[in-house]
Structures are given as C-alpha cells and as structure tokens.
Amino acid sequence: MSRVVVVSGGGTGIGRAVAEAFAADGERVVLVGRRPEVLEATAAEITAAADGATPEVEAVAADLSTAAGADRVREVVGARAGGVDVLVNAAGGNVALGAPPAEGSPAERAAEHWTGNFRANVLTAVLLTEALRDLLAPGGRVLLLSSIAAYRGSGTGSYAGTKAALHPYAFDLAAALGPRGITVNVVAPGYVERTEFFRGALSAERERTLIGQTLNGRAGTPEDVAETVRWLASAGAAHVTGQIVQVNGGAERGR
Numbered sequence: 033m034s035r036v037v038v039v040s041g042g043g044t045g046i047g048r049a050v051a052e053a054f055a056a057d058g059e060r061v062v063l064v065g066r067r068p069e070v071l072e073a074t075a076a077e078i079t080a081a082a083d084g085a086t087p088e089v090e091a092v093a094a095d096l097s098t099a100a101g102a103d104r105v106r107e108v109v110g111a112r113a114g115g116v117d118v119l120v121n122a123a124g125g126n127v128a129l130g131a132p133p134a135e136g137s138p139a140e141r142a143a144e145h146w147t148g149n150f151r152a153n154v155l156t157a158v159l160l161t162e163a164l165r166d167l168l169a170p171g172g173r174v175l176l177l178s179s180i181a182a183y184r185g186s187g188t189g190s191y192a193g194t195k196a197a198l199h200p201y202a203f204d205l206a207a208a209l210g211p212r213g214i215t216v217n218v219v220a221p222g223y224v225e226r227t228e229f230f231r232g233a234l235s236a237e238r239e240r241t242l243i244g245q246t247l248n249g250r251a252g253t254p255e256d257v258a259e260t261v262r263w264l265a266s267a268g269a270a271h272v273t274g275q276i277v278q279v280n281g282g283a284e285r286g287r
C-alpha cells in the first residue's frame with residue numbers, strides 16, 4: 033500500500049526532487065508551498081512522468097510561516113488522506129539573498145533578516161510538523177532540511193542561526209515520537225545546484241568557491257539530497273533517529 037508523503041517546498045528544487053523520488057516509488061505525494069501555479073505545474077509533471085505507476089500527486093497552497101497556513105494543510109490532508117506516513121519539511125530559504133538591501137538602522141536591518149529567516153526556516157518546519165503531529169502514523173518519518181550554514185555561518189548569521197534552531201527541535205521531537213516508532217532526522221546539505229534558493233544572486237566566483245570547498249569537486253544536486261531523505265524514510269533506517277545527516281561532498285570540513 034502507498035504511503036502518504038507530505039513535502040513542503042515540493043514545487044521546486046530539493047523538495048521537488050524529494051517528491052519525484054517518492055512518486056517513483058509509487059507513494060502518494062502531497063506538495064505544499066505558497067504559489068499554487070508552481071505546485072500544480074510540478075504535480076502535473078510528476079504525475080505525467082510516472083505514467084500511471086503512482087497515485088496522482090496533489091498540491092496544497094499555504095504559507096507555512098503562519099499557523100493558519102499549517103492548519104489548512106492539516107485540514108486538507110486529514111480530509112483527503114486521513115494520516116501521514118512521511119513528512120519532509122523542505123520549505124525554507126535565506127530571505128537576505130536576492131532581496132533589495134534592508135533599509136533602516138543596523139538594528140532594524142538585523143531585525144528584518146533575523147525575523148524573516150526565523151519565519152522562513154523555523155516556523156515553516158515547526159508549524160507544519162506540529163499541525164500534522166497527531167496524524168503521523170506509527171512507524172512514520174519526519175525530516176527537516178537544515179544547511180551546512182548551521183555549522184559554517186551564512187554571512188549575517190541569521191539564515192545559519194535559524195537552521196541551527198531546527199537541530200534541538202528535531203532531537204526533542206525524536207524523543208517524544210520515538211515510542212510511536214516514528215523517527216525524526218535532519219538533512220543538512222551544502223551548496224545544491226538547480227534550485228531557486230539563490231534567486232539569481234549566486235555569482236560564478238562564489239559558486240566556484242563553494243564547489244572548491246568540497247572534497248569531490250562538484251556541486252550537490254537535488255537528487256543527492258532526495259536519495260538521503262528517501263533512505264531515512266525507508267524501513268531500513270528505523271534505528272536512525274535524532275540525527276543530523278550532512279550531504280555536502282565533505283565541504284563542512286572544507287579544504
């Protein structure tokens with residue numbers, strides 16, 4: 033029987049690759065993001081590519097940085113699917129990237145970056161997880177997307193700090209859900225190409241630097257991350273919980 037797999041940020045980048053991987057396994061995938069047109073196009077493309085081998089991919093548009101958005105996903109998923117087997121929290125991003133420079137005093141600019149990144153990375157993951165928590169099936173899986181930035185910083189520290197905040201949340205959640213056979217793990221990628229993350233703000237020089245920090249001399253791909261998520265969601269990973277798995281070609285230790 034198909035598992036119900038909810039993927040936030042599933043319309044683009046890493047979340048999309050995660051959705052493709054689970055759909056390829058015949059799972060019932062639900063995509064969540066803010067832009068309905070992006071979600072619907074991705075859902076239709078994945079469904080078409082599966083050519084009948086997977087249930088139709090569904091889309092729910094919601095802003096997960098608000099409780100109302102997370103509750104809406106619960107309402108729709110609860111009504112359509114009843115429960116959730118796998119929750120992948122891939123929604124997020126660095127609000128400081130590709131945006132016009134924040135205005136105001138240094139404190140006002142810092143407040144904008146830190147509040148924005150808290151909403152984008154902590155609230156999107158925590159609110160959706162809490163909204164779906166009691167719908168999680170025994171033996172379920174919760175995944176959260178962190179970043180190499182949680183170890184190495186991110187320029188202003190605000191993106192990195194909010195990703196790092198997910199680590200103790202995942203550990204506490206793993207302890208709370210362990211008795212139900214549910215695992216909770218964090219996947220922390222390094223630089224991943226073919227996503228909307230950088231919003232056109234990644235220079236060729238910066239990209240060369242990021243690739244140069246890896247030990248295998250290449251960018252990560254959305255599929256690299258999706259395969260790790262797929263493994264952590266498998267029956268074989270039942271004893272792996274409360275962990276942070278880095279997927280970065282060795283770049284956290286760097287050259």
Ligand SMILES: NC(=O)c1ccc[n+]([C@@H]2O[C@H](COP(=O)([O-])OP(=O)(O)OC[C@H]3O[C@@H](n4cnc5c(N)ncnc54)[C@H](OP(=O)(O)O)[C@@H]3O)[C@@H](O)[C@H]2O)c1
Pocket residue numbers: 040041042043044045046047064065066067070094095096097121122123124125126151152156177178179180220221222223224225227228229230
């Ligand atoms: N790309 C990298 O190099 C990299 C490295 C390390 C970690 N990460 C992390 O990996 C995750 C996936 O990012 P990505 O690289 O695949 O970038 P991406 O293509 O920009 O994907 C982020 C997704 O999150 C959704 N999203 C953002 N805010 C949301 C909100 N408030 N409510 C609902 N959905 C929201 C976006 O859709 P809408 O705009 O339509 O809402 C988008 O589909 C993120 O958590 C990111 O921080 C990325």
